[in-house]
Amino acid sequence: MRIAVIGMGKMGQAVAGRLLDGGHDVTIWNRSPGRAGDLVERGATEAASAAEAATAVEVVLVCLADDAAVLSVVTGEGEIASALGESAVLVDMSTVSPETAAKLAEATGGRSLAGPILGAPSAVEAGKAVYLVAGPRDHFDRLAPAYGALSEDVRYLGEERERALQLKLLANYLLLAGLVVLSEAVATAQAVGFPEDVLRQFLDSSPLVAPGLRNRLDALFSGRHTDWFTTPLGAKDVSLAEQMAAREAIRLPVAELVKRRYEEAAATGFADEDLTAVIELVRSQAG
16 A cells, blocks of 8 residues: 655654565655654655655554644645545544544544544564554545555554554553652662662562553663653643543543653653653652
8 A cells, every 4th residue: 555654753654664574655755854764764755855755655653642743644734634635544542632632533534533643652663563543444444555564463443443542541541650659769769778689580470461561661770861752742632541531521630640650750850761660750759
């Protein structure tokens, strides 16, 4: 398929690389050009603008940080919605609000899917990520070759686009809240003097630590917070989960605390660091 990938952060690059490996014709675009030279060397075409990238392709995949970035590129100055071919489909793989998905559907005349990703860029590269997809079934079916190159675990959730985003937000809330608690447990165990090998063996084998959290243990122990999911994005995703619950008159008191921890981490020098940097808030209090 002829596919455009918009956004060359770690996730966007992983998606584009996986599609190239699957034999697809890939065009890439990023607001700051030149961030994906290796993809160009592997055969991708780098467009000069988002609108140019969206021209003459069958599908546009958007991998951006937040609602504002997505709307700016698709319905605003990026003009993707206007440049989209008559039969092309837009898939937003970003973690955004259900309201943004509705705006994208309106802007594209209904030719859009919500398609957030469960998994790290490394999981995308390995073909192990989970793709949640919702929207018109006929659009989804047409994208089978693209999704086939990305993963064997692609879950179609029905015609209502918000379903994919609702499930993604709940999944991220579980991850973000669990990581805050795990950070506190690790920092406390270290403070009382547990040898690392004993603690690692316990946490690696404990059913109380979810697999999605276990892969963050190296960063928690080492203090090297270099993965892909920054603390401001963590706060943003918890806020989106809060808003989703609030629309149903549900308050999430734990979410308020979790969001505050990621905001505090971002405000104390860890805004460009991975979520695991929340452990440094606990370490900073240790005597």
